[in-house]
Amino acid sequence: MPRSIPSLDDCKRDADFLLKDVYSDDREVSLRAIERFRRIAPFKDKSEVEVHRDRGEIQHKHALAVIAREHGYVAWKNLKDATDVLWCPPGTSAFWHNWCKTHEEARAYQKEKGGYLLTGHGKWFIAERGYIEALGMDPDDPRWEAIGFDVYEPRDQKSCDELIMLRNARSTR
Numbered sequence: 001m002p003r004s005i006p007s008l009d010d011c012k013r014d015a016d017f018l019l020k021d022v023y024s025d026d027r028e029v030s031l032r033a034i035e036r037f038r039r040i041a042p043f044k045d046k047s048e049v050e051v052h053r054d055r056g057e058i059q060h061k062h063a064l065a066v067i068a069r070e071h072g073y074v075a076w077k078n079l080k081d082a083t084d085v086l087w088c089p090p091g092t093s094a095f096w097h098n099w100c101k102t103h104e105e106a107r108a109y110q111k112e113k114g115g116y117l118l119t120g121h122g123k124w125f126i127a128e129r130g131y132i133e134a135l136g137m138d139p140d141d142p143r144w145e146a147i148g149f150d151v152y153e154p155r156d157q158k159s160c161d162e163l164i165m166l167r168n169a170r171s172t173r
Contacts, residue, residue, distance in 0.1 A: 006071055007152075008083050008122075015063035022058050030055070040065050086167055087127075087135075087151065088120025098126040103152050110149065117150040124152060136170040137163070 021033035034051045037043045037058060043051050051058075064076040073079040098115070100106035106124035110117045115126035116139070132139040143163050147154035154160035
């Protein structure tokens with residue numbers, strides 16, 4: 001069962017680090033990383049020695065799959081889909097949002113106009129109160145203020161995790 005949805009940027013960074021560990025000159029570091037790969041196909045039926053010997057076959061996509069599995073998802077696509085539509089589920093396109101290409105652009109817009117900084121489809125957008133209500137959430141929940149109305153870089157991670165759990169619960173109904 002998936003836990004709270006992690007940041008895609010964090011997961012990509014973790015996959016990069018994992019891949020670097022696989023190719024480390026420190027055999028112990030490399031073997032620890034390889035053991036993590038042995039939980040996924042095509043490595044699960046190979047011994048640690050075989051995977052280490054053939055580590056040139058390990059690609060970034062495999063590292064992403066390991067990270068997804070460690071977060072409770074069957075595959076990277078499942079984790080990516082979960083993060084991409086959490087705040088922008090199907091059927092919400094009737095709402096007008098202010099879409100931004102970067103988090104910095106979204107923060108600047110939000111600082112000037114207010115709103116709730118959310119993510120979807122690999123981008124950032126600013127939503128108004130009505131959108132939060134349409135998601136089945138309370139726009140006056142004090143956790144919004146605690147996170148700075150920003151789910152991408154929240155001021156208070158615990159409050160953000162709680163909002164994510166609440167959003168997850170609402171999205172499965």
